[in-house]
Every structure is written in C-alpha cells, then in structure tokens.
Amino acid sequence: MPRRRPGALRAVQHGPRAGEFPPPERIHGLSARTSLAVHRVERLSADYYVHPGATDRALRRYRGFLEPPGRRPLYPQDAECSCRGCSFDDVRHARDVLDLVLEQLPARPRAELARRVAALDTVYLKRTLPDPFADRRHWSADLWWHRRLAGGREGG
Numbered sequence: 001m002p003r004r005r006p007g008a009l010r011a012v013q014h015g016p017r018a019g020e021f022p023p024p025e026r027i028h029g030l031s032a033r034t035s036l037a038v039h040r041v042e043r044l045s046a047d048y049y050v051h052p053g054a055t056d057r058a059l060r061r062y063r064g065f066l067e068p069p070g071r072r073p074l075y076p077q078d079a080e081c082s083c084r085g086c087s088f089d090d091v092r093h094a095r096d097v098l099d100l101v102l103e104q105l106p107a108r109p110r111a112e113l114a115r116r117v118a119a120l121d122t123v124y125l126k127r128t129l130p131d132p133f134a135d136r137r138h139w140s141a142d143l144w145w146h147r148r149l150a151g152g153r154e155g156g
Helices: 006-013 032-044 054-066 091-104 107-127
Strands: none
Touching (some): 032 054, 054 091, 054 107
16 A cells, blocks of 8 residues: 655645634735734634724725815714624724724734824824814713814715
8 A cells, every 4th residue: 555645644734724714805005914913813802893804994994084185174974873884984983993903913013004004094184173172072082083073974
C-alpha cells in the first residue's frame, strides 16, 4: 500500500475548520490586514451595535453624509429607531460605532483606521455647527461629534 506524503497529511490537518467564517470582504479604503482585524473585532465584540459589516457601513454612512458639495452647513438627523439597521440613519451613531471599533483594534490597524476617520472628522467639523446647549443635554455630551447642531434636513 502506498504511503501518503507528509505534505498531504499536513494539508488535511490544517484545512478549513468547521467553525471558521468565510474570509471578509475588504473594506473600501483600508488594507487587507486592517480589514481582517476589523472583521475579527466585529465578530468577537459583545456590543450590540458592533456586528459583522458595521464598520464598513459606518464608514460609508459617514462619508456619504459629508459628500454633498458646497459650503452650506450640514445637520445630522436623529434616527427614527434604535435597532441595528435604522440607527445608522444618524451619522453620529455611525461615528459612535467607529469609535467603539477603534478602541478594540490592535495598534497598527487602529492607526490606519484612525487616519481615515480623522480625515472625515476634519470635514465634519468644518461642515457642521457647534451646539451652544450641548452641555445641558443628558446623552453623550462628552463626545465632540454629539456637540454639534442637529435635527435639520441632511444635505443642507
């Protein structure tokens, strides 16, 4: 009876495991390594709002909010519902999710994602107005992106 080659034995031992997830899609604007680290954080996070695909959706939402050309101020719109899907209607929630993911990432992926978010934050600060009554609000007044005027129609 022919003997199996060692490489064939190792291939069988290290093949795909039963509980493994399919490889994640790469997040637009991030390296494959950072996308994999983000996917890992999303999969292992205990937070309700951090789930597989949440970071990509948050980045797209944040970018989409800031895309309209012009110099008119933008006003974030409150979400109608607080479920996982509807909560992204509020761009401030998208920024919250990005902040949660940044806290859990290892150093190098965190730095790469932080650079992308910082560039968007700069535009957000330029395109939104400060809320003079933010210190009187009960919710998340400690986060700077919540201390901007909101409630108007998005897009100016």
